[in-house]
Amino acid sequence: MNHDENVIAMTQHHAHVDKVGAKMGMWLFLFTEVLLFGGMFLVYAVYRYQYSEQFHIAAMELNTTIGTINTIILLTSSLTMALSIAYIERNKKSLSILFLSLTILLALIFLVNKYFEWSAKFEHGIYPRSEELLNRPSGQILFFGLYYVMTGLHGLHVVIGIIVLSFMLVFLLKNKITSENYNKLENSGLYWHLVDLIWIFLFPLFYLIQ
Amino acid sequence: MDKQHHKIEISTYIIVWLSLLAFTSITVTIAGISLGKYTLLIALSIAAIKSALVINIFMHIKFDEPIFKAFLALSGATLIIIFVLTFFDIIYR
Amino acid sequence: MANGTIALSEKNFYEVSTNKYSGILSWLLTTDHKRIGLMYLVSIMFFFLVGVILGVLMRLELLTPGRTIMSAQEYNSLFTLHGVIMIFLFIIPGIPAAFGNFFLPIQIGARDVAFPRLNLLSYYVYVVGAILALTSLFLPGGPIDTGWTFYIPYSVRTTSNVSLAIFAAFVLGFSSILTGINFVTTVHRLRAPGMTFFKMPLFVWATYATAWIQIIATPVVGITILLVIIERAFGVGIFDPALGGDPILYQHLFWIYSHPAVYIMILPAMGVVSEIIPTFARRTIFGYKAIAMSSLAIAFIGYLVWAHHMFTSGMSDTARWIFSLLTFLVAVPSGVKVFNWVATLYKGSIDPQPPLLWVMTFIFLFSIGGLTGLVLGSLATDIHVHDTYFVVAHFHYVMFGGTGTIFFAAIHYWFPKMFGRMYNKKLAKITIIFFFIGFNMLYFTKFIMGYMGMPRRYYDYLPQFAGLQKISTVGSWILASSIFFMFGYLIYALFKGPKASANPWGGVTLEWQIPSPPPLENFKEIPTITHEPYDFSQLKENNNES
Numbered sequence: 001m002n003h004d005e006n007v008i009a010m011t012q013h014h015a016h017v018d019k020v021g022a023k024m025g026m027w028l029f030l031f032t033e034v035l036l037f038g039g040m041f042l043v044y045a046v047y048r049y050q051y052s053e054q055f056h057i058a059a060m061e062l063n064t065t066i067g068t069i070n071t072i073i074l075l076t077s078s079l080t081m082a083l084s085i086a087y088i089e090r091n092k093k094s095l096s097i098l099f100l101s102l103t104i105l106l107a108l109i110f111l112v113n114k115y116f117e118w119s120a121k122f123e124h125g126i127y128p129r130s131e132e133l134l135n136r137p138s139g140q141i142l143f144f145g146l147y148y149v150m151t152g153l154h155g156l157h158v159v160i161g162i163i164v165l166s167f168m169l170v171f172l173l174k175n176k177i178t179s180e181n182y183n184k185l186e187n188s189g190l191y192w193h194l195v196d197l198i199w200i201f202l203f204p205l206f207y208l209i210q
Numbered sequence: 211m212d213k214q215h216h217k218i219e220i221s222t223y224i225i226v227w228l229s230l231l232a233f234t235s236i237t238v239t240i241a242g243i244s245l246g247k248y249t250l251l252i253a254l255s256i257a258a259i260k261s262a263l264v265i266n267i268f269m270h271i272k273f274d275e276p277i278f279k280a281f282l283a284l285s286g287a288t289l290i291i292i293f294v295l296t297f298f299d300i301i302y303r
Numbered sequence: 304m305a306n307g308t309i310a311l312s313e314k315n316f317y318e319v320s321t322n323k324y325s326g327i328l329s330w331l332l333t334t335d336h337k338r339i340g341l342m343y344l345v346s347i348m349f350f351f352l353v354g355v356i357l358g359v360l361m362r363l364e365l366l367t368p369g370r371t372i373m374s375a376q377e378y379n380s381l382f383t384l385h386g387v388i389m390i391f392l393f394i395i396p397g398i399p400a401a402f403g404n405f406f407l408p409i410q411i412g413a414r415d416v417a418f419p420r421l422n423l424l425s426y427y428v429y430v431v432g433a434i435l436a437l438t439s440l441f442l443p444g445g446p447i448d449t450g451w452t453f454y455i456p457y458s459v460r461t462t463s464n465v466s467l468a469i470f471a472a473f474v475l476g477f478s479s480i481l482t483g484i485n486f487v488t489t490v491h492r493l494r495a496p497g498m499t500f501f502k503m504p505l506f507v508w509a510t511y512a513t514a515w516i517q518i519i520a521t522p523v524v525g526i527t528i529l530l531v532i533i534e535r536a537f538g539v540g541i542f543d544p545a546l547g548g549d550p551i552l553y554q555h556l557f558w559i560y561s562h563p564a565v566y567i568m569i570l571p572a573m574g575v576v577s578e579i580i581p582t583f584a585r586r587t588i589f590g591y592k593a594i595a596m597s598s599l600a601i602a603f604i605g606y607l608v609w610a611h612h613m614f615t616s617g618m619s620d621t622a623r624w625i626f627s628l629l630t631f632l633v634a635v636p637s638g639v640k641v642f643n644w645v646a647t648l649y650k651g652s653i654d655p656q657p658p659l660l661w662v663m664t665f666i667f668l669f670s671i672g673g674l675t676g677l678v679l680g681s682l683a684t685d686i687h688v689h690d691t692y693f694v695v696a697h698f699h700y701v702m703f704g705g706t707g708t709i710f711f712a713a714i715h716y717w718f719p720k721m722f723g724r725m726y727n728k729k730l731a732k733i734t735i736i737f738f739f740i741g742f743n744m745l746y747f748t749k750f751i752m753g754y755m756g757m758p759r760r761y762y763d764y765l766p767q768f769a770g771l772q773k774i775s776t777v778g779s780w781i782l783a784s785s786i787f788f789m790f791g792y793l794i795y796a797l798f799k800g801p802k803a804s805a806n807p808w809g810g811v812t813l814e815w816q817i818p819s820p821p822p823l824e825n826f827k828e829i830p831t832i833t834h835e836p837y838d839f840s841q842l843k844e845n846n847n848e849s
Binding site: 020023024027028031034035038042045046049050064068071072075076078079081082083086089090186189190193196197200201203204205208209210 | 217218220223224226227230231234237238241242244249250253254256257260261264265267268269270274275277278281282285286288289292293296297300301
Binding site: 277284285288291292295296298299300301302303 | 491515519523551552555559606607609610617618619620621622625626
């Protein structure tokens, strides 16, 4: 169908869902997320420029190993997400469900790691308003402030992702997502990949300052 | 606009994933080497490559209608301009 | 759909709903873009009136030096709220949410927007934001007193209800984003057959460009707001200079949104002007492509100029001259529009109806605002007038004299289409005269006072300003009266006005080809577009009554 026929079809037979339109809407939403985190990256960039030495010192307290493991976890979850969509595309429902479940599982593991990471920091007395932190130079206060806010906001998006993907899992199980109609899964996948993308940048900026 | 939906091979996804892992190990290794000013640039370049892989293949934009690439370029360009203009202040204070 | 369609299309959208309810639920749970547009219109008008009353109270306080009717603290809260309400609850949603929602789909030949349920959600998000803003007035701590710009460090130090108020702004921003997403997708996906981008009406172009700004710029203030709330709540060092933060960085982040935001305010208004002028000059718009492209140009260049709000903040000199230069650039596409509008009027067949008279008022007031923007954009002169009444006058001329007058113009243009009735045109014309007088008394005096050194946001003033302050206050009474009078005859017309025809003005865009008020699904059949958007030759063929 060409564009014009598509318009008439969509407007007269309301059952026809505009897949491209839905995808467009999701991408536009993703741009808002890019700009939201972009603002935070701008703050990070400015302070890193202004306090580069203190950023280096503070960054040494972050656990590169956990950071790397979490990176691998998210990258793999992007793979499992893509595979879940690929399999429903090929009408392989069970495999699609398997890989979507794996995606959710990996996301949960990511959060568990984050929990341990943050707990360790708290135990060392590094948290907002802590005496330990406030006694340090400004650059370090700013570093850890950004660390908590940026990874925290990212973590919140992981939580939202888990919720959204869980809904998709239910839809898959109930055949509301099928090989004929898997828009929702694709668009949820787009969101999930964005969560991964943000981490791809967070990781070197916080864990790999050497 | 129901054109034939381009299906990406499963193997392609796996290869992309392996590349992502490879780039991750490269960037972690490089971080251990003292490269001074270039460390940040290299780390960000690798992050950019990883992003390009995720966006083009996992997010499928390479095979979608060109308008999506145009939109992405527009948003990305705006973000970069914002960075550049802000740094005209920060650097020259 | 086939058999029911004929009977359905004889009823208008008030008589039929998209859901199975009747009465108030048929409105509250509607997915009809027209009803959503009207709900927005009512809410927006309500908050506009609240903002007007706050403004009148402010001017009342400034009638005499020293305390007149309130304390300094109360005054600080008042001007903050006046700004927050006018900007976030009136002007930014204003034309896109009310008229964009109602007319964008119709003007492109669509039955609704791309995501009708998302549209309803965006309205409810707006309502939630509004409720949060109002709630913040009454909680312990008192209403926010930072000015609508909530600059660091005061915004993280004051004990007034900053967090809730700015969170309300965050929620309202989300509503704006959802509207933007909906409109961009609608324009790309739902244009009628034959309606290429360059056959779209200019109001659609303007709304489209605005939607992009809503999508790209709003998140930046979103994150800024979140950071301030987090800093207040958890003492995380982000902007607070006591912890090493950079207050100028805050200003950057704030204005990276808030400057493009003013283009969210003005671009749709300019789109409406481009609709009204051809209709009442009875000829096609001069330079259609230039106007369409200039909307995109303004949207884009608008991202590059934000730091002209920060010339005295302590930014680097390099940044200051760069931003000053870029600011001069953005005047160019606006100038293109004004030139083309005036050229359209030249040798046209002018019909001085109220919508056109509002547009003429706009051109005059907006031009003054725009020209004084050059004074502010130029570094040397800005140093002298920054944070004075000069700035206040400038932005009221462009925002109120600009977007505000066109909001009224849009109401007067599209009233018969939306409500199927006509208002008293004579009363409308009289109102414009009083509006114009009151407006200039209120705001032109501020240019003079600002130049003389009167700072903005000041509760008190030196004796040399007393005379002008009084004139300004009296102007506010005349202005406010004209506005309330306008609402009076419009509301009267809603219930008792004579029935309007499908095309009382002789317009040629698609909304004038359908009944007043429109049927539920806008068109019996989706039209196929073959002619240019402002082709008045076909008007004679259609033989519309005027």
